Amino acid sequence: MIDLAELLKSDNFTPFYAEYGSPAINRGEILRYSGIPAYDLKQYSKDTDISLISALKERCERCATKCDYTVSLSTDHKCPELSEAAAVNELLDETLNLCINGFTYRLMYCYVNLSDLDKTPLYNTFIDSKNLSKNLENCRGVILFAATVGSNIDMLIRRFERTKPATALMLQAIGAERVESLCDIFNDEVTVLAKALSINTHPRFSPGYGDLDISVQAPILNMLNAEKRLGITLSNSFLMAPSKSVTAIIGLE
Numbered sequence: 001m002i003d004l005a006e007l008l009k010s011d012n013f014t015p016f017y018a019e020y021g022s023p024a025i026n027r028g029e030i031l032r033y034s035g036i037p038a039y040d041l042k043q044y045s046k047d048t049d050i051s052l053i054s055a056l057k058e059r060c061e062r063c064a065t066k067c068d069y070t071v072s073l074s075t076d077h078k079c080p081e082l083s084e085a086a087a088v089n090e091l092l093d094e095t096l097n098l099c100i101n102g103f104t105y106r107l108m109y110c111y112v113n114l115s116d117l118d119k120t121p122l123y124n125t126f127i128d129s130k131n132l133s134k135n136l137e138n139c140r141g142v143i144l145f146a147a148t149v150g151s152n153i154d155m156l157i158r159r160f161e162r163t164k165p166a167t168a169l170m171l172q173a174i175g176a177e178r179v180e181s182l183c184d185i186f187n188d189e190v191t192v193l194a195k196a197l198s199i200n201t202h203p204r205f206s207p208g209y210g211d212l213d214i215s216v217q218a219p220i221l222n223m224l225n226a227e228k229r230l231g232i233t234l235s236n237s238f239l240m241a242p243s244k245s246v247t248a249i250i251g252l253e
Contacts, residue, residue: 002186004193007111008141013120015224020105023181030092033173095170102152105182108224109145121219131210132249135202139251143190146226148245149178157243175244183246190250202251207238214238220247 002018010016114136117123126132136142153175161168183204191201207216215238226232232245240247 002109002189002193004190005197007109007143008197010111012113012116013110013223015108015110015229017229018107018109018186020107020182020185022100022103022105023178023185025096025100026177026181027092029180030170030173030177031088033176034169035173036088091166091170095167095174098167099153099156099171099174102150102156103178104148104150105178105185106150106230107145107147107182107186108226108229109143109186110224111141111143113141114139120223122216122223125213125216125219129210129212132205132212135205136249136251139202139253141252143250143252144220144223144247145183145186145250146221146224146230146232146245146247147179147182147186148230148232148240148242149175149182150244151231151242153178154241154243179244179246183248187248187250194252200253202253204248204250206246206248217247220249 002016007016112120112122117126126136153171157168157171157175160171187201187204194201205212207220208214217238217240218234221227221232221234221240224230230245231242233241235241
């Protein structure tokens with residue numbers, strides 16, 4: 001667990017390291033990242049319960065002219081809607097088994113008092129971004145962080161993208177859900193600790209949101225020593241490697 005009180009007392013810009021265990025898997029988020037429409041997510045639930053059956057019945061009523069199958073709690077029904085859901089869940093299970101033990105959950109973070117922002121290479125980009133300025137309104141400081149779940153997922157994606165594109169797509173979705181879950185754990189921890197100190201946190205904001213240019217990732221990663229500590233590098237177009245990495249800003253009011 002991070003020590004927010006000590007972080008706020010520390011010298012500006014001093015980077016700290018944190019490592020976490022595997023966050024709980026959010027299957028719905030993985031499926032959302034894989035491109036399944038939000039309306040359909042319920043039917044892909046792992047649990048075959050009454051709510052799932054009701055949702056499937058509703059769908060079957062809509063396609064009654066094309067489908068004469070019925071939906072029940074029986075395991076031997078042949079509704080194409082549920083068959084599709086079963087196939088997707090099977091692919092998700094297979095892909096999770098393939099990659100889930102290959103993730104690491106690590107991040108670097110530091111505190112920046114906004115009164116000292118002019119001492120950092122972030123000054124112009126922070127000032128020029130109207131969206132970020134609005135997000136940080138009334139904040140006295142920010143926590144910068146970079147998070148990654150490692151490069152194993154990238155190697156697996158490259159391995160399957162030509163031979164099994166559906167698996168590669170699911171790997172992409174799992175990687176996105178994993179790094180966002182890591183960010184959520186850190187963000188939630190900061191929020192709880194800040195509340196105990198009578199400090200409010202603002203929603204985290206990442207380069208690429210609104211008018212905050214993605215190039216801002218370069219100074220953030222440099223300030224956090226993220227290449228050395230986390231192995232995160234930037235391409236000439238400011239894309240991070242490992243690809244399932246995130247940089248973000250949390251405002252403290």
